[in-house]
Amino acid sequence: MKKLLLLTILLQGFLFASLRVDTTYSTMGLITQKIGGDLVNVTVLGSSKYDPHFIVPKPSLIAKLRRADLLIMNGGGLELGWLPPLLRAANNAKIQNGAKGLLDMSHYISMIDVPSSVSRAFGDVHAQGNPHFSTDPNQVLVMAEAIKKKLIQLDPENEKIYQENFNVFQKKWQRYLQNFDTKMQMCQGKKVVQYHELYNYFLKRYDIQSIGNIEPLPGISPSSKHTLALIMSMRQNHVKTILQDVYHEQKTAAFIASKTGAKVQIIPHDIRAVKGSDTLENFYNIIGKRICN
Ligand SMILES: [Zn+2]
Incomplete structure (x- = not known):
């Protein structure tokens, strides 16, 4: 049978x-x-x-x-x-x-x-x-x-x-999306920093401000000059969230976090990039949750 x-x-x-x-x-x-x-x-x-x-x-x-x-x-x-x-x-x-x-x-x-x-x-x-x-x-x-x-x-x-x-x-x-939009309303106006500009569409849609990126330009590795300027700007803007992907080095984000008191959030750039992001719903839920945290 x-x-x-x-x-x-x-x-x-x-x-x-x-x-x-x-x-x-x-x-x-x-x-x-x-x-x-x-x-x-x-x-x-x-x-x-x-x-x-x-x-x-x-x-x-x-x-x-x-x-x-x-x-x-x-x-x-x-x-x-x-x-x-x-x-x-x-x-x-x-x-x-x-x-x-x-x-x-x-x-x-x-x-x-x-x-x-x-x-x-x-x-x-x-x-x-x-x-x-x-x-x-x-x-x-x-x-x-x-x-x-x-x-x-x-x-x-x-x-x-x-x-x-x-x-x-x-x-x-x-x-x-209706449900998701309601949850995201609570995070309007929040400020974040990204390693690479992976979430600009998301941030724009939900009115979340990107204060800067760990990369000086998309695809260019961080320099100490740029990192120090970013730390200054994060302090001035009271940024408490750093969005870090899974594939870039994580030392710079950890250093910036230690200087600003911000929290590093490892978030997925694609399905299955982090544990639990295996369906479309789970993938976007994790992104939303870690941006809002
Ligand atoms: Zn890119």
Whole structure:
């Protein structure tokens, strides 16, 4: 009986897993799974233990890209440091620039912090604006809608199913956001410092002030001059929270905390980056809680 059940499940998986979808990061992977259901086979390329700007490329990623029907990427420059050579090596026409099977999520987002002059020459990794929109739960439905449209475009036969999955998810997420917004109201006006500008969309949405960053520029390691200036500014502004990610060194944050009395909060930049951030709800709940603390 068990064997028969297993065989049925395997067969169903085989029959219905019509689209092989690669996503560069886990948050988009989970959203794709919600909209695609049994009709998609989702692979996440970038592990959340790495800096999303610099995922360590493994040969196995090329094999995954080679098989993909659809690649969903964050865009806005976030994958510039690791994805282009993998895409070239995979040589999969379906997902190349301009192909139907490439979804660049940043095209659907109102990008913030877009610089007036391009400063990547100085090492700024946010030369196209801030690419970290997926840490804001208010962007989830924007991403889900773009994914739904793309899945329907690639697999029009199953339009009804994608649309139904989206409707169910949309209802659930709207309820979640209502609740989340109420909780976040208590933190309006709070001041924080970030290591890297990972939460600007979130902070802007919930009226939380970012007083500065441990990095002098996105992607540039802290200098003692910059750190001392930041400590001064934190004292003046009574900042008591430092938002630290899991992949940068933590010594500078600890030093700043010892000089200002602020608390270091380790928060996730992607699903599963910290313990307990394994679902979309848990991921954003942890971000909210640790920012508000
Ligand atoms: Zn960044």
